[in-house]
Amino acid sequence: MSGYKTQIPPIKCQGIKSKLVTWIKAIVPSDFNGRWIEPFMGSGVVAFNVRPSEALLADSNPHLINFYQAITEGKITAASTRSFLEREGAKLLQSDGQHYYAIRERFNKEGDPLDFLFLNRAGFNGMIRFNKNGGFNVPFCHKPNRFAKAYITKICNQVQGIVDACALGNYKFQCQDYATTIKEASSGDILYCDPPYIGRHTDYFNTWNEEQEKQLAILLSETKAIFILSTWHSNEFRTNQYIDTIWSNYDIITREHFYHVGAKEDNRNPMLEALITNFNTHYEEKKEPVISQLSLLDMQAQHIIADKPSE
Numbered sequence: 001m002s003g004y005k006t007q008i009p010p011i012k013c014q015g016i017k018s019k020l021v022t023w024i025k026a027i028v029p030s031d032f033n034g035r036w037i038e039p040f041m042g043s044g045v046v047a048f049n050v051r052p053s054e055a056l057l058a059d060s061n062p063h064l065i066n067f068y069q070a071i072t073e074g075k076i077t078a079a080s081t082r083s084f085l086e087r088e089g090a091k092l093l094q095s096d097g098q099h100y101y102a103i104r105e106r107f108n109k110e111g112d113p114l115d116f117l118f119l120n121r122a123g124f125n126g127m128i129r130f131n132k133n134g135g136f137n138v139p140f141c142h143k144p145n146r147f148a149k150a151y152i153t154k155i156c157n158q159v160q161g162i163v164d165a166c167a168l169g170n171y172k173f174q175c176q177d178y179a180t181t182i183k184e185a186s187s188g189d190i191l192y193c194d195p196p197y198i199g200r201h202t203d204y205f206n207t208w209n210e211e212q213e214k215q216l217a218i219l220l221s222e223t224k225a226i227f228i229l230s231t232w233h234s235n236e237f238r239t240n241q242y243i244d245t246i247w248s249n250y251d252i253i254t255r256e257h258f259y260h261v262g263a264k265e266d267n268r269n270p271m272l273e274a275l276i277t278n279f280n281t282h283y284e285e286k287k288e289p290v291i292s293q294l295s296l297l298d299m300q301a302q303h304i305i306a307d308k309p310s311e
Contacts (some may be wrong), residue, residue: 004022005067006019006022007158007165007256008045008158009044009161009162010162011044011117014128015042017194020230020257027275034052034054034189034225037055037185038057039191039195040058040059040060040178042192051168051169051276053169053170056174056181057173058173060178061130062175065174066113069173077297078157078160079156083157084114086152088192089147090147093147097140103122107227121147122140124141124142126143144263157185178193178219183217183219185223187225191223191227191228192227192230195231197232225280226248226277231273232273232274234272235272240274244248247276250276250277251281254272255272256270
């Protein structure tokens with residue numbers, strides 16, 4: 001896959017798999033021609049790079065689904081995105097950033113998909129977070145000049161990339177529970193599951209706990225489809241206990257990378273990422289390293305920052 005350029009989606013999400021896309025693609029069976037199904041769509045970066053002929057992309061967050069539906073319906077285009085961001089970006093600059101909160105208030109009343117994009121790209125650290133009442137509550141990134149010309153062009157190119165990807169096949173976006181989505185899968189389909197990591201991410205649309213992890217395991221044990229599950233294996237402080245208690249009967253391959261949370265360099269930490277499957281991937285896996293024995297500088301020399309949301 002050398003020379004392949006990953007298509008980065010316009011919506012940034014915590015835990016985005018943009019740096020792991022080629023790894024995930026490498027284990028997809030070469031004869032796959034069924035539906036690609038994602039019960040936890042998030043940014044959609046994996047599906048938009050696998051580019052199947054048919055896909056069901058679902059999420060419990062209605063704002064993600066509304067955004068991508070608007071693109072497939074032609075309501076959001078690269079041109080309309082540019083016009084919107086140029087107009088609202090100028091107001092943001094003139095207001096020294098206060099316009100962000102006006103857009104946030106408007107979005108929480110009306111739910112416009114372009115307002116969602118604006119908040120996602122001007123909010124602190126590219127976070128998506130909602131309060132218990134469903135209101136977007138991420139603060140401003142403190143960059144009034146956020147929507148400079150080059151940045152707008154980058155976002156518009158990302159929107160066009162999604163338009164192009166969706167034009168290649170039949171893509172359906174659905175706001176629904178992950179259990180409902182998994183039950184729609186059948187033989188010949190591939191389920192790609194990227195649930196929120198336990199203890200790592202909560203935004204009220206995407207909470208996750210032990211009960212849900214166990215329910216997910218039951219649902220995947222019953223499916224006739226093949227599945228690929230993304231999760232974390234271990235870091236320098238602890239190991240994901242569910243690898244041994246729930247997922248040990250499946251094929252598990254791992255890869256090291258850095259995840260990034262927050263703005264400080266100290267928050268960049270080595271992580272062993274895991275892909276769990278119910279089929280033999282024939283992936284040549286290197287011997288699992290002991291993360292705690294590797295220095296931070298050694299890790300940085302060998303690996304890339306994988307979970308930092310791409311702009």
